[in-house]
Amino acid sequence: MAWFCSSCGAPLPEEPPTTCASCGAQHWRNPKPCGGALLVRDGRLLLARRAIEPWLGRWDIPGGFCDQREHPRDAAERELYEETGMRGRAMRLVGMWLDDYAGDEVCLNIYYEMEPAGGGEPEPVSDEVSELRWFAPDELPLDDISFPAHCREVLATWRDSQNGG
Ligand SMILES: [Zn+2]
Known part of the structure; x- marks a missing residue:
């Protein structure tokens, strides 16, 4: 190259x-900064099934790239809404993970736990999403998650925080 x-x-x-x-x-x-949204309602986590590459068909944590002057928390709230139709409010930083994206892009993925801001049910409003589902901590699709090199650890970190650990 x-x-x-x-x-x-x-x-x-x-x-x-x-x-x-x-x-x-x-x-x-x-690395490119990305914001990710761990939206929790009644103890369950909202995940989106990807309708696009990479990782087509796998479960995914809603999120995406930050705009140039956009805080990752704001990017996470925006992407959550664009992918699920749900408004969320970031409550705490869960952590940051570096990972390869596609080609030779590297992302710094910054995850926030969120609570719903407003009512309604999630809807796959984006072409990027085929299905949305709430997962209890012991139901998380650890073997069917996109970007497994870091997302497995994100889910496990969130799950452990729910168990008081
Ligand atoms: Zn020059």
């Missing part, structure tokens, strides 16, 4: 992080 300077267009001497030999611009590679 060839890398080019975004300032002057010259080829870069190596994969970033590096400095352009032609104009001196510095180049970095950083």
Whole structure:
């Protein structure tokens, strides 16, 4: 893969992080921040089945990429609404996990436990979601979850916090 300077267009001497030999611009590679929503009602967690790649058909935690000046908490609340039709309010930070996304993208995934803000039932309002379901802590689909390299641990962390641990 060839890398080019975004300032002057010259080829870069190596994969970033590096400095352009032609104009001196510095180049970095950083993970992309994502916000994720663990919406809980009556002790059960809302998950969405993916209707898109990657991980088509697997269960997923609602969430997505942050806009440039969007706090991950706000991104998580926005994505929750866009994917499920449910408004949620972030109550606590559950944790942060780094993971590969697709290609050579890396995401910093930041998860919040939420409570419903308003009523209603979840609806798969997005083309990205085929099904929505509430899961009790002992029903979590740990073997059928998307992005298993980090989402299994997210679910286990949430489950353990529900058990008083
Ligand atoms: Zn340059």
